[in-house]
Amino acid sequence: xxxxxxxxxxxxxxxxxxxxxxxxxxxxxxxxxxxxxxxxxxxxxxxxxxxxxxxxxxxxxxxxxxxxxxxxxxxxxxxxxxxxxxxxxxxxxxxxxxxxxxxxxxxxxxxxxxxxxxxxxxxxxxxxxxxxxxxxxxxxxxxxxxxxxxxxxxxxxxxxxxxxxxxxxxxxxxxxxxxxxxxxxxxxx
Numbered sequence: 680x681x682x683x684x685x686x687x688x689x690x691x692x693x694x695x696x697x698x699x700x701x702x703x704x705x706x707x708x709x710x711x712x713x714x715x716x717x718x719x720x721x722x723x724x725x726x727x728x729x730x731x732x733x734x735x736x737x738x739x740x741x742x743x744x745x746x747x748x749x750x751x752x753x754x755x756x757x758x759x760x761x762x763x764x765x766x767x768x769x770x771x772x773x774x775x776x777x778x779x780x781x782x783x784x785x786x787x788x789x790x791x792x793x794x795x796x797x798x799x800x801x802x803x804x805x806x807x808x809x810x811x812x813x814x815x816x817x818x819x820x821x822x823x824x825x826x827x828x829x830x831x832x833x834x835x836x837x838x839x840x841x842x843x844x845x846x847x848x849x850x851x852x853x854x855x856x857x858x859x860x861x862x863x864x865x866x867x868x
Contacts (some may be wrong), residue, residue, distance in 0.1 A: 680735040681706035685726050687745045689714050698741040699758060701770050705739060718748075727756075730765045737778065742771040750793040822850050823858045832859060 684705035686698040699708070707729065709722040721747075730736050740746045740762060746767070757777055760767055766778035776782040812819030812828030823831065827848055834844045836844045845855040 682737045682739055683730065684708040685711075685723065685738055685740045685746060687711040687713065687720065687723070692818075698745065700742045702739045703770075727759065730760065730763055732763045734764060735826065736763075736765045737768055738765060739768045739770065741769070743769055743775060751790055754786070754790045754793060789820065821858070822854050823848060828858045831855060835859065 680857065682705045684699070684702045684707070686695045686711070686837045688695045688698070689712075693712070695710050695712075699710075709726040711720045711722040711728075713720045743753060746769075747756055757767055761777060766776065768778060773779075774782060774785055777786065779800065807815055813859065815846070830847060831844050834847075835841055841855055842852055845852045848855070850858075
């Protein structure tokens with residue numbers, strides 16, 4: 680078992696020493712200089728690659744906001760670590776430590792709240808779209824222009840696989856099929 684530290688400061692000029700002191704002695708330390716909103720955190724990626732399956736490693740972080748950008752991000756990371764047998768210890772929030780039953784319970788409740796919140800957002804979005812459609816204000820713009828559809832049709836006729844044609848235009852195979860079939864969103868049928 681080894682203790683692995685993770686520290687994140689938002690900018691290059693910020694000093695990580697306060698966090699390093701707070702997490703204490705560790706066997707390996709990863710330090711990112713990146714905003715919490717930044718999805719590209721090279722040291723977090725290195726940490727994720729470093730932890731070993733079934734090693735009983737412990738990742739120690741000063742606080743939750745240093746590790747994750749959102750509740751969903753946090754839960755995904757914790758689930759990834761847990762699947763490898765790695766626990767996470769938050770110095771400022773011991774109640775969230777994945778090494779304790781109460782910490783696991785708290786995180787399970789957070790996961791349920793996050794899932795509930797996602798479902799509420801989807802429901803509000805569906806309701807908003809339905810209202811906008813009823814008022815005639817909601818119409819999705821076609822993802823492919825007439826010129827792109829013509830070019831796609833030529834490529835398919837030349838024998839280029841539809842999957843490759845769809846990738847070329849950055850759409851799904853289903854969108855391409857709808858466009859080639861002249862579905863409603865593309866001005867016909």
